[in-house]
Amino acid sequence: MSLLSNIHVGLPWPASAHRVALICGSYCYYHYGCDGMDDRGWGCGYRTLQTICSWLVEAGMGGAVSRPVPSLREIQHALVAMGDKPPSFSGSREWIGTVEAALCMDHFYSVPGKLVHICHGRDLEKELESLYAHFQGGGGPIMVGGDRDHSAKALLGVSSGPKGHQLLVLDPHYYGTPGSLKRDELQNMGWVCWRELSFFEDSSFYNLCFPQAKAGGHLG
Template sequence: MLPLDSEDLLFRIKGGFQLEGMLSKTDESDIKAGLSEAFKDLISKVNSHAFILNGLGGSLYLWPKSHASTSPSELHDDARCKSILKFVTIEVNDSLKRIPKKKSLKITPLKVVNLQMLLEVTRPDVIENVIVHCETKSRLHFRLNLPIDVVVFAKPEDPWGKLQDQFVEAVSSQLSEMEKCIQKYTKGQSVPVPQAFHFELPEKTTLTTVVYPAGISDETLEPQRKELHTELGLGDKPFFRRSMVYQFPNDEINHKYRRTIHKYIPLPNPEDFKIGIAHGSYSYHHYLQDGVNDIEWGSAYRGLQTIISWYKYQGYIDKPIPTHEDFQKMMVNVGEEFVNVVGVTDPIGPFEIESVLTHAGISSNIMNIRPNNQVHMEANELVAHFHQQGTPIIMYVEPMSYVILGVAVNEETKEMKFLVLNVLYTGDDDWSNVIEKGVEWKSLEFWDQREPYDICLPQRPEGV
């Protein structure tokens, strides 16, 4: 995962390149051959003085191949990478700076430098010869827009000259990956548009970019993802579905709900505890969101919204996160016992929770914990659930529901901790308030062992 406390700069290079060329025939093999030639030509342009980068919203222009710029005195080869910061607008989530330090990990918000790609059509210092070639054969001109999206990480003190070479290498590399994508997925005269997606992986401190063809479903792309999992030594949990794409700072800021908030608070010491944590991403739902006053009755609904958001962001569900009324209508479709539930402001319990998940296509197991049960044994089962399934779980104790995102167990001392997402929170979604009051590791005292508990364990579908 990307470190939360790093001064590294992330340079994001975006833009549209026109891939164009001529075809003498339109069968699949000739189309692929023509596309291959066009890619070679485009890569050669990127590796020439025609390749330009522009700082978005500013007057800075860079010629990476020649290491030239419109500010040569500041951006010379031996300058530090951070020198560019005075010329460009930085994309950063400054709200993360307000997260309380006493509770959170040390956070240095990621700084993203956005650069736009251009290709210089003519150069004023170069006189080119024009050659007119007469061709009597019928030929077809093709043009395909390639949406380039490249990321390059650099330390602030890295030399600027070296970084410019990395820009050229990174864009050239992505064009090569786009050619592979097109060659693989072109069928007949149907040529897909390749698209780049950036993902976080557990053991990597940079992003991993994967190129997928537009218009082809995630289900169809499963073999490609399996190849990536094998190549990178990943398990059977998903990492490369399109919906799991990395959220850049502006994505976080503009998202309606806060996502995956537990990553900002420290884990228990892994040398002392066996730890299981929810895999992937979810959105945080709690009382009073969306203009609905559901205090005292809506905790299960908010838990269900959080659970279904997990399935949505892992790419298993492609629908909006349901509202309270949506859930009640699902219950009506389940059976006659729910026929009058729409509009009712009563809490719902484990049967209703399981019924709604089943209606949404999500299977689940129910764990019953009765007074005097050995909670330690159950906690180990929950750790195993997070390792194997990775889904958040809902714990119900009448009349409230809670979302559990993780469990930590010390086998020697029997000490236990539970990572609780507080769906009862009634405040705003400011980052500092959400981290302060929305998520916390709680001790065994969180459980009232005189009360019965029902825990809903949603199951993850097979496949990556």
């Protein structure tokens, strides 16, 4: 696969931003259909996890011989092998979320994922300092998933200014072959863009999964 990397590069900062923190290191953009599998409607959690795994590979996780990014089926097989899912999960179209993502990061790369539960979308504001600390400390993509808002996505940055706070959101729901759109086209279509906190539904809870690694090694 010839996947695009770092598709947020060149995206302007929010207007009047006076504080910005962005992802460190490099990642590949995994999205619906990028490996020839049509996973529309169920694969967004897997694609977000794959994006995080690509960052872990670039960050040097997984040993001297880095383990490649797992496929959707490899992710399913691993969750079955760990006892998290029944055998029928392999080959299914069942979703995964932040808990499964944390299990898989640990399984494939020995990197734990810190899970943070947020009761309502508006409560994301309470986690802004944690987001700043993560990205300023060399952290990678953060997976986000909810209940009413069940579309998995990744956070790549955080911004604050007189007009409020914004998060840099990477959306895996684009469907197409690798390289079918250029970086600027993906940006113009909103597959990676700055979002106001109001983008996150107040009626939904959210879980955040912070990979406990930084560009160049483990956090802590």
